[in-house]
Amino acid sequence: MRAGIDLVRAEGSAALSLREIxxxxxxxxxxxRRHFPTHLQLLSTIARAGFADLAARVATALADAPADPRARVVLLAGVYARFATEERGMFELMFRHDLLESGHLGLRGTSMPLFGLLVDLVAEAKPADAPPEVTAGALWAGLHGVVQLWNWGSLPLATGLPGPEPLLEAVITAHMGGVR
Amino acid sequence: MRAGIDLVRAEGSAALSLREIxxxxxxxxxxxRRHFPTHLQLLSTIARAGFADLAARVATALADAPADPRARVVLLAGVYARFATEERGMFELMFRHDLLESGHLGLRGTSMPLFGLLVDLVAEAKPADAPPEVTAGALWAGLHGVVQLWNWGSLPLATGLPGPEPLLEAVITAHMGGVR
DNA sequence: TGGCAGGAGTAGACAACGTCTACGATCTCC
DNA sequence: GGAGATCGTAGACGTTGTCTACTCCTGCCA
Structure with missing residues (x-):
């Protein structure tokens, strides 16, 4: 399993064959096979470790951060984006549809605590607006979409920007308002 | 090639082995092999047909639609979401990172006309705001993220909503303002 | 202390896959 | 009518995921 994590970080998600691991x-x-009945289950376990790593990074980043919810969301988005570029192979693995779908193993649920954090931040920032789950869901989707489309080159090509930061800022501002 | 398109619509993107096609x-x-030197190139060609299909659907949907840019974006988002659910296998194929990355065959560029349309609509709706490419990029990312995260079940689980429409609405409203 | 059940790893088989190569058929054009 | 190109076939090769038989090794109980 540790070998799998090392491998995906070094060679990317396409290199994760069972035999190579x-x-x-x-x-x-x-x-x-003694520990994971199938290849997909092994990959799911590795992906789960990735989600845990991401959650840990967010937690440490928010540990000593200002209390302003918008600032915290900006921080969260930065961690999310940095994770996606630094741990590119792991990020790809974490959001492979065939893992999330065929699973039933609760891989989806692994990202729920992080989403709950986002809901709380949104609710704190805009208490009397649309349901916070909806705003948080749209916000998460925006961040995820920016990161994903940026990572594989569609958004750089489309916008001509040097980095995804303006797009992340735009998403956050659109859903949470501007700086106060 | 037609066999490949039929296959991906019937069996999903995971069934697209070269031999099965x-x-x-x-x-x-x-x-x-006489027509496509490698398996990935065949898949890229099929994905390109998918982009063409999506663009055609958007075009016909916008053909006799009101001129209001926000209404047109709502229409575009609906077509995008419907395409992703109805042609799920094709949509997965179109946004497989290993196709877009290893390509250099300009698969990425295939989605640029659609993005250009979005930029125009944004520019028309909010002429004096942030650069329209940035807003349009964030908007596209939001729509794409909603559709993607919805399609594989993370967002339904997180929000408890019955359909993605409120999320799409939230994304559009956040980036283009509310109804007028 | 001896025997033995069960977990963990090995080695080999199998079907399926993508790629490559040699070969045959068919069709066009000079 | 024959030459050349285009297209498809058939088989090999290495790799992959899964499955099965076999062999250790370890710990437990009589």
Whole structure:
């Protein structure tokens, strides 16, 4: 499993074959089967570790941050975007549809605590607006979409910007208002 | 190629093996190689057909629609979301990172006309605001993120909503203002 | 202390896949 | 009517995920 995490960070999500992971771990190709009944389950477990890592990064970033909810969302977005570029292979793995769909293993639920945090921040910032789940959902989708479309080059090509930061700012401002 | 399009619509993007496409087309597994040097190039071509289909649907939907730019964006978002759910396999294929990245074949560019349309609509609606490319980029990312996260179940789980429409509305309103 | 059940790893088989190569058919144009 | 190009076939090769038999090793209980 640790071998899988190292591998996805070093070689990207496309290199994560079951046999290559076993090779890196120094065991035979049948060994992982004792612990993970199928390849997808192994990948799901690795992806879950990725979600845990992301949540930990967000937590440490928000630990000693100002209390203003908008500032905290900006921080969160920065961590999200940095994670997606620095841990690109892991990010790709985490949001592979075939993992999330065929799962039923609750991989989806792994991102819910982070979403709950976002809901709280939105509710704190705009208590009397639309339901905070809706605003937070749209906000999350905006951040995710920017990161994803930016990461594979569609948004850089479309906007000509040097970095995704203006887009993240635009998303946050659109959903949470401007600086106060 | 037509066999590939039929296959992805019937069985999803995971079923698109080169040999299965050839089987459906009634030819041997080596035959596609005469026309597409590699499997990825065949998939890219199929994905390009998907982008063309999406653009055509948007065009017909906007053909006899009111001139109000916000209403047109709402229409565009609806077509985008409907395409993603009705042609789920094709949509997954169109935004597979390994196609867009390893390409250099200009698959990315295929979505640029649609983006240009969005830029125009944004510029028309809010002529004196932030650069229209930035707003349009954030808007596109928001729509794409909603559709994607909705499609694989994260957003339904997070928000508890029955459909993605409120989220799409929230994204559009956030970036283009409310109804007038 | 001896025997033994169960977990963990190995090695090999199998079908399916993408790629490559040699070969055959068919069609066009000089 | 034959030459050349285009297209499809058939088989090989290496790799992958899964499955099955076999072998250790470890800890427990009589």
């Amino acid at each position: 076993a090779r890196r771990a120094g065991v035979s190709h049948g060994a992982p | 050839a089987r459906r087309a009634g030819v041997s597994h080596g035959a596609p």
